[in-house]
Amino acid sequence: MRWVRLKAVARKEVIHIIRDVRSLGIVVIMPVVLVLFFGYGVSLDLKHLPIYVYDREASEQSQALLKRFQSSDYFEIVRVVNNYSELAKALDDGRAKMAFVIPSDFSEKLRAGGTVSVQALVDATDDNTANIIIGYTQALVQVYSNDVQLEWLQRRGQRVQPPPLSVETRTWYNENLESSAFIVPGVLAVVMSVIGAFLTSLTVAREWERGTMEQLISTPVTSLEIMLGKLVPYFLVGLFDAGVCVVLAIFWFQVPFRGTVMALLISSALFLIALLCLGFFISVVTKNQLAASQIALVATFLPAFLLSGFLFAIEQMPQFVQLVTRILPARYYVSSLKMIFLKGTPVAMLYPQLVPLAIFALVLATLATRIFQKRLV
C-alpha cells in the first residue's frame, strides 16, 4: 500500500463530494435538517394541546377544575365558548384537539355528594395522540376528584386518611419523558446510514457508469488503496456529521449527555465502518448508481428508521421482526447511544452493543476488500 496513491484517491473523492451539489447538501445540510425536523416536528411529547371549553355552569367550582387544565403543561385552553356547535367546528377543523364540557349542575351535584360526569370530546384522527389526551384528562380529573372527596369528608369532620395506595411512576434516565432524548440516537443512526451507505454506494458504481473505472484499474493503484481512498473521506465526514448532531442535540434541545465522548466515538466509528463497507460492497456488486442507492437505502436507511428502536420500541415488535433486528447494526448502535446519552454507560459496560458492531464492521470490511477486483470480466 502506497500512501501517495491512497491520498490521491481520497483527494479526488473529496473533490467529487464538494463539486456535486447533491452530495454536498447531504453532507452539510441533511444532518442539521434531520435533527431539527425530529427535534421539533416529530416530537413525541404532547404539550400545550389546544382545547376548547364549554363551561355550562361557570361557577367557582367549575373554574377550579378548569384551572387544573390551564396550569398543566399538557393543555392549553384556547377558547371558552357557550354552545356545542362551536365546539364541534373547532374539533372539525383541528383548532382543538379536545373539547371539554362541564354540565350546568356541576357544583350542585358535588355539594350533594353525588357523582357528576364531565364530557371530553377528543379528536381521534391520530389514535396515539387521542389515547394520550384521554390519559392526561382522566389523570387530571381523577386528581381533582380525590381532592373534592377529601374536602367533602373533612367538612363533615371525618378523620382524613390519605388514600391507602397510590402508584407513583418515575421514569428513569429520561425523567421528563422528553422524546428528543430518544430521537437523537435514532437521528444519528439515520444520518450515518445516509452518509455511510447511501453516498458510498454511489462511488464505485459512478466510476463504472462514467467509464473512469477502466482507466483507473489500468494503473498501479491497488484495490485496497481504491477502497480506503474512497471510504476514508466518508468516514471523516460521517464522524463530523455525528458531532454536529450531538452538539445540536445537547445545546439546542438540551438532551442530557451523561456518557463519555470516547464511548460515543467508538460506537459511532464501528457503526460507520460497517456501513461504509456495506455501501462499498453494494456499489461494487451492482456497478449501477440507481440500483446501488436503492439497495443501500433498503438495507440501511429504512432499518435505521423503522427497526432500530428509534421510532418503534423493539420489545413491542412481533417476534419475527425482533429476530430480524438482531442482524441490523443500527439496532446495536441506537441502543448503545441511548445508554451513552441517558445512562452514561462506560465503554467497558457497552460490550453487548460494541461487540456485535465490531463483528459487523470486521465481516463487512473483509467482504468489501475481497469483492473488488481490478478486472472488467
Next chain:
Amino acid sequence: MNIAAQAAIMLAGLSKSFPGVHAVERLSFEVYPGEIFGLVGPDGAGKTTTLRMLAGVMPPDRGTATVAGFDVGRDPEGAKHHLSYMPQRFGLYEDLTVDENIRFYADLFGVNKAERELRSGQLLRAAGMSEFRGRWAGKLSGGMKQKLGLICALIHRPKVILLDEPTTGVDPVSRRDFWRILYELTAEGVAILTSTAYLDEAERCHRVALLHQGRLLFCDTPAHLKARLGKGVLAVTSPEPRRVREQLQNAEGISSLVLTGDGVHIVVDDVARRMAEFQARLKQAQVPFDQIQRVTPTIEDLFVDAVSGGKVRR
C-alpha cells in the same frame, strides 16, 4: 542481447471469448520500442478486447501476452507501472480540472511534484492546452479531452502506450497535435499500439494489423500491404458515386468496390483492360463521371478487399 530489438508487446495465440462470440481468436504479433502499431478493423473486430487484455484489465482465456516484459495473464499488475492505457470511452474525471486530473494520474504512478510540473508543462504546451489548466475536464471540447487523456497517459513516461480509437470525434487540428506527440514519443523508444477507425490514420502507423471477427488478416507495413495487393485499383470520380456503384458492382474482374467521398474505388484484376470496359459501360448507361484512373491502393481498399475475400468475380 539487443534490448532495442526485444518486443515491448508480444502476443502469442491470445484468445478471448464471450458467450456466443469469439472476440479475439489466436492473435499473435509483436510491437517493438519506437514503433507505432495500428490495429485496424470494423466494429466488433476485437480491437478493444485485445487492448483491454494487454492493459491487464481483462484476463485472456488462452494464449499469452507480454507487455514490457510482464506476462499480463499471470501478473496483470506487473506491467501497469510501465504502460498507460486510454480506453475508447473518455476515462477521466469530468468534475476535476485539467491540472487535477493530471495530478491524480501522476500520483497514482508515483511521479514526484517537480517531475510532474516539468512534464505536464511540456505536454500541455505541445497539446496547445496551457491556458486550460483550470478548466473542468467535462467542459473541454472532444479534441481537448482526448489530448488531456494522452497527457495523463504520458505523465509517467511509460514504455508502452495502448490507445483505443484515440482520435475518434477529434477535430483535424487536435488530431495533428495528437500525432505529432506520438511521433515524438517514438524517438524516445516508446512502443505505441493504437486502434483506429480511420484508415487514413492507419497509414501513419509504422505497421498495421488488420483485424476481422477477432482474427488477424494481415500484419505488415502499410507500403508492403499495398504492394501485396498485387492487383490494381481504379478510382472513378463522379458526382453520383452510388449510381456508379450500382452499374459496376456486378461487372467482371472486380474483387471489391468501396464508395469514397467523390466516387468509388474498385480493386480489379487487370487495370488496363477493366478501365476501358468500365468507361464504355458507364457511358452506355449514361452515368455521369469525370474520369477513371489508376491510383495507388489505400489501406481501406486493401481492407475491404481482404474482408470480402479478395476473390475476383468472373
